[in-house]
Amino acid sequence: MAAEKFSNPVVRWVDHRLPIFSMLDHEKYDYPVPKNLNYFWNFGVLAGMALVIMIVTGIVLAMNYTAHVDHAFSSVERIMRDVNHGWLIRYIHMNTASFFFIVVYIHIFRGLYYGSYKAPRELLWMLGVVIFLLMMATAFMGYVLPWGQMSFWGATVITNLFSAIPFVGESIVTFLWGGFSVDNPTLNRFFSLHYLMPFVIAGVVVLHIIALHRFGSNNPIGIDAKGPQDTISFHPYYTIKDMVGVAMFLLLLAVAVFFFPNAMGHPDNYIPANPMQTPAHIVPEWYFLPFYAILRAVPDKLGGVLLMFAAIFVLFVLPWLDRSPVRSARFRPMFRIFFWLLFIDCIALGYLGGKPAEGIYVLLSRIATGWYFLHFLVLLPMLSIFETTKPLPKSISEPVLATAKGVA
Amino acid sequence: MANTNSKPGASDTDVRDPGRRDFIVVATYAMGAVGAAAVTWPLIDQMNPAADTLALASTEVDVSKIAEGQAITVTWRGKPVFIRHRTGDEIARANAIDSAELRHPEEDEIRVQKPELLVVVGVCTHLGCVPLGQKTGEVKGEYDGWFCPCHGSHYDTSGRIRKGPAPTNLEVPPYSFLSDSVIRIG
Amino acid sequence: MRRVLIAAAVACLAAVGLSTPVLAAGAGSVKLQAGEWSFAGPFGYFDKGAMQRGFQVYREVCAGCHGMEYIAFRNLADLGYNEAEIKAIAAEYEVMDGPDDEGEMFMRPARPADLMPTPYRNDNEARANNNGALPPDLSLIAKARANGADYLYSLILGYDEAPADVEVPDGMYYNSAYSGNLIAMPQPIYGDDVEYTDGAPSTPEGLASDLTHFLMWAAEPKMEIRKRIGVAAVFFLSIFLIMSYLAKRRVWAEIH
Numbered sequence: 001m002a003a004e005k006f007s008n009p010v011v012r013w014v015d016h017r018l019p020i021f022s023m024l025d026h027e028k029y030d031y032p033v034p035k036n037l038n039y040f041w042n043f044g045v046l047a048g049m050a051l052v053i054m055i056v057t058g059i060v061l062a063m064n065y066t067a068h069v070d071h072a073f074s075s076v077e078r079i080m081r082d083v084n085h086g087w088l089i090r091y092i093h094m095n096t097a098s099f100f101f102i103v104v105y106i107h108i109f110r111g112l113y114y115g116s117y118k119a120p121r122e123l124l125w126m127l128g129v130v131i132f133l134l135m136m137a138t139a140f141m142g143y144v145l146p147w148g149q150m151s152f153w154g155a156t157v158i159t160n161l162f163s164a165i166p167f168v169g170e171s172i173v174t175f176l177w178g179g180f181s182v183d184n185p186t187l188n189r190f191f192s193l194h195y196l197m198p199f200v201i202a203g204v205v206v207l208h209i210i211a212l213h214r215f216g217s218n219n220p221i222g223i224d225a226k227g228p229q230d231t232i233s234f235h236p237y238y239t240i241k242d243m244v245g246v247a248m249f250l251l252l253l254a255v256a257v258f259f260f261p262n263a264m265g266h267p268d269n270y271i272p273a274n275p276m277q278t279p280a281h282i283v284p285e286w287y288f289l290p291f292y293a294i295l296r297a298v299p300d301k302l303g304g305v306l307l308m309f310a311a312i313f314v315l316f317v318l319p320w321l322d323r324s325p326v327r328s329a330r331f332r333p334m335f336r337i338f339f340w341l342l343f344i345d346c347i348a349l350g351y352l353g354g355k356p357a358e359g360i361y362v363l364l365s366r367i368a369t370g371w372y373f374l375h376f377l378v379l380l381p382m383l384s385i386f387e388t389t390k391p392l393p394k395s396i397s398e399p400v401l402a403t404a405k406g407v408a
Numbered sequence: 409m410a411n412t413n414s415k416p417g418a419s420d421t422d423v424r425d426p427g428r429r430d431f432i433v434v435a436t437y438a439m440g441a442v443g444a445a446a447v448t449w450p451l452i453d454q455m456n457p458a459a460d461t462l463a464l465a466s467t468e469v470d471v472s473k474i475a476e477g478q479a480i481t482v483t484w485r486g487k488p489v490f491i492r493h494r495t496g497d498e499i500a501r502a503n504a505i506d507s508a509e510l511r512h513p514e515e516d517e518i519r520v521q522k523p524e525l526l527v528v529v530g531v532c533t534h535l536g537c538v539p540l541g542q543k544t545g546e547v548k549g550e551y552d553g554w555f556c557p558c559h560g561s562h563y564d565t566s567g568r569i570r571k572g573p574a575p576t577n578l579e580v581p582p583y584s585f586l587s588d589s590v591i592r593i594g
Numbered sequence: 595m596r597r598v599l600i601a602a603a604v605a606c607l608a609a610v611g612l613s614t615p616v617l618a619a620g621a622g623s624v625k626l627q628a629g630e631w632s633f634a635g636p637f638g639y640f641d642k643g644a645m646q647r648g649f650q651v652y653r654e655v656c657a658g659c660h661g662m663e664y665i666a667f668r669n670l671a672d673l674g675y676n677e678a679e680i681k682a683i684a685a686e687y688e689v690m691d692g693p694d695d696e697g698e699m700f701m702r703p704a705r706p707a708d709l710m711p712t713p714y715r716n717d718n719e720a721r722a723n724n725n726g727a728l729p730p731d732l733s734l735i736a737k738a739r740a741n742g743a744d745y746l747y748s749l750i751l752g753y754d755e756a757p758a759d760v761e762v763p764d765g766m767y768y769n770s771a772y773s774g775n776l777i778a779m780p781q782p783i784y785g786d787d788v789e790y791t792d793g794a795p796s797t798p799e800g801l802a803s804d805l806t807h808f809l810m811w812a813a814e815p816k817m818e819i820r821k822r823i824g825v826a827a828v829f830f831l832s833i834f835l836i837m838s839y840l841a842k843r844r845v846w847a848e849i850h
Contacts (some may be wrong), residue, residue, distance in 0.1 A: 433841040440834065
């Protein structure tokens, strides 16, 4: 059946031997997608697009960058001043990094709201958390490469997290640095790994998509598609709907790149790295701020580090913490309230992470950190037991016809 | 065929793909394609020489210290440039031949600004090796100019290809005399 | 529901946006005055006259202590100088070249492709000549400080009598725009420090504004082309967004 699908003889010839066109065709037309997905389901595609932009601009930047402590900063300046369109390519790379995190955070919160982590999509969710971890590692190492003040001190502080490990901590940090401080060997290995990691991410993305296609997308109602009346083909419906999202994404990205290119960066990173002088206010990139707040909330070095990593690892076990059989928050009135409280809590953590660790901010950081873990470790398991959920509709098509609210 | 479209009789492309022929849909996809194509240009153009590279495109050389019969090599745009102070005999030999017979016919006088000073880019026109013949004692080839060791091209005292695989004469870079003793290449 | 989520997303972005300037504010009471900049806004441009005057201020007032190591003489074309003028400016400076045939380094007049020479060979020499304080390189200063343009403008004009409760140690000066209010740089501009070649009045505000203009260009020389392309890109993408939304509506017309 495969070969007759195509009228073009070349396509038919190739497809008979290498069925890539059949595969594409399958994804485009045969893969059933719930018909009621809202625009929050755009963010997976947007994240994939951000990854592609990062890889393409990154490869091009690597052609002009020099990974050496004496030349890194000036090679970046050369990109900004002399390389043809170098300023454009670097600003796209810088800002897309931030946009990548914005998109992925929205993607994660969408998953939390609509219960996309629940059976049978636990592995899909966990692979997503793996991607998130890899992204953070990649972003951290990428930020070191321009070798500005924030690069250097960010690298110093974050690698020093590992010194909290008892007994072997110091040796591990020396190993990570390849010396006794952040220096040329560190920069070289970070460049190498920064180049490698995106391809690892791309590999895990493939697994993420394979896992997605096993049971298909979740949807705003959170019940499974019951038959063909509940689904539509990906193309042309979701290709064109994703196109709207892509256009919006690119428009906002263009505004950032062309008019506020340094708004999400830190001015200190335009000062060359100086190992003898730490900037007065050292903060990580904005997307790490919630975790940074958790780190600083604990007065104990090891405790802070463990708690920070725990904040991410708690997401791995989320499918087993929230045992409610109802996926979507639409039918979980209590869960919905707590979802928004968690959302506010995360924003608060991000805000507090950017504040100096003194006075009222320390107390607020502790409260916000406590609430974060309370939500996942106590509230969600309790809700699964005590919450009264609203009745679920019989099928996807039923409420779609009744209320066109969830669909654009 | 597993068609998931719920419309009955959905078999031909237009039904499977509604809007496929609509102006607005086609125009949207076309616009996306144009945008994507426009973005590729900066990504390609960044490989062209950067502004600082282009700014270093000229070199000044003091040629007064080159003794007759000697040659020096200077760097211009990252490539060697051969500057040879030719002897009367070498000039005579370069002019003795009827240039029309050569593979790349060029009179000696159009290749020099002053007959005693020959300036050529020291890159073999075959595949880019640097020919021998600059230092005393080096092989200068059968025509007493330069000899490329990579694939055996022989150049004469005017830097013209006489034997071997190279297709054209050694290139004469653009240069001018700033004074009697200083030339600027590029 | 959807509106709530969108509002939340916007709030999230706003929180991120707000937290950045908050971080930047340092200790001590810092007062910034806002200048009026032709380079501000989406249609911003660099004023060539202001940049040329600013370059003159830099040369005559700042260059004794502050280098601009990423600026080459050829870059001055952006200020409106032609090739001959740039050659003449470059020739006023000496740069080190070499080694020559004897292996010695030597000084020669600068050429357009050369970077502007810095006043000190290295940071140690700079500190030794400035009571231990390091005069920062100025090529990126307008981007290396929060609110770069306003900050520089305010800093240059921020010298003042110290309030009674502030003790100013020897070799330090009171400055209302500087973090901590004590700065090692003596007041650079008093008015009439420079006799402008174009006859513009040499007021402290004018000098500070011109210098800031020049430094902003030095830090972000591609700003004009960036904003020009930006306007076109945003226009193109807005049309694209509208079109894809209409196309989406057309394709989905039969679904609901």
